[in-house]
Amino acid sequence: KAGVTQTPRYLIKTRGQQVTLSCSPISGHRSVSWYQQTPGQGLQFLFEYFSETQRNKGNFPGRFSGRQFSNSRSEMNVSTLELGDSALYLCATAWTGGYSSYNEQFFGPGTRLTVL
Amino acid sequence: GESVGLHLPTLSVQEGDNSIINCAYSNSASDYFIWYKQESGKGPQFIIDIRSNMDKRQGQRVTVLLNKTVKHLSLQIAATQPGDSAVYFCAESPTGNQFYFGTGTSLTVIP
Numbered sequence: 001k002a003g004v005t006q007t008p009r010y011l012i013k014t015r016g017q018q019v020t021l022s023c024s025p026i027s028g029h030r031s032v033s034w035y036q037q038t039p040g041q042g043l044q045f046l047f048e049y050f051s052e053t054q055r056n057k058g059n060f061p062g063r064f065s066g067r068q069f070s071n072s073r074s075e076m077n078v079s080t081l082e083l084g085d086s087a088l089y090l091c092a093t094a095w096t097g098g099y100s101s102y103n104e105q106f107f108g109p110g111t112r113l114t115v116l
Numbered sequence: 117g118e119s120v121g122l123h124l125p126t127l128s129v130q131e132g133d134n135s136i137i138n139c140a141y142s143n144s145a146s147d148y149f150i151w152y153k154q155e156s157g158k159g160p161q162f163i164i165d166i167r168s169n170m171d172k173r174q175g176q177r178v179t180v181l182l183n184k185t186v187k188h189l190s191l192q193i194a195a196t197q198p199g200d201s202a203v204y205f206c207a208e209s210p211t212g213n214q215f216y217f218g219t220g221t222s223l224t225v226i227p
Contacts, residue, residue, distance in 0.1 A: 004159070031213070033213075033214075033215075035217075040219075041219070042205065042217050042218055042219035042220055043160070043205065043207075043217035044217070045214055045215055045216065045217075048213050048214060050213075055213060056211065056213050056214040058214070090159050090160070092159070092160075104150075104162045104165070105150075105162065105215075106162070107152075107158075107159030107160045107161065108159050109157070109158055109159050110159055
């Protein structure tokens with residue numbers, strides 16, 4: 001079956017702009033998590049959506065937001081981009097999310113965002 | 117946020133040898149831990165997980181050890197192969213849905 005897809009794969013923006021990234025989960029997966037990956041900070045949790053509701057949220061400013069649609073596809077938005085927002089943004093999807101490896105997260109390839 | 121750190125940023129091993137990658141976590145409330153492997157240009161890939169009610173779990177060629185007393189996690193890879201070269205991350209979670217990752221250890225397998 002198809003894996004997690006993220007679009008676009010690469011994006012270049014300038015400071016002050018906003019950006020929207022998209023994540024399409026594996027069929028049947030209802031939990032979608034977003035992460036920011038940078039060389040110095042590793043992977044940092046942004047938020048997790050389940051059934052169109054934000055279920056968990058990390059420690060990121062309000063400029064980072066997300067949403068999930070009824071088909072479980074998710075988007076994340078970053079407004080007023082800063083240079084420090086340059087990173088690889090990964091989404092990970094799971095059946096429901098939880099403790100069992102049956103609900104393991106499958107990661108997409110990521111969107112590489114560069115802010116100039 | 118949580119603090120999950122790795123003892124060594126890089127590790128080089130000879131093909132066929134065993135590899136041990138270590139991880140320290142800070143939240144004693146975390147009860148679910150996962151090891152991920154990330155190859156260049158790809159997203160992290162699940163390797164193995166462990167709940168806090170266990171101290172050891174084995175998979176195919178991999179073993180995860182959990183020491184809750186000292187908040188330490190390790191990943192052992194048996195008979196390391198060139199295809200094992202990647203960055204390895206440990207992740208902890210107190211909820212099962214929200215994960216905190218370390219900065220990663222880069223494993224290089226020398227043929």
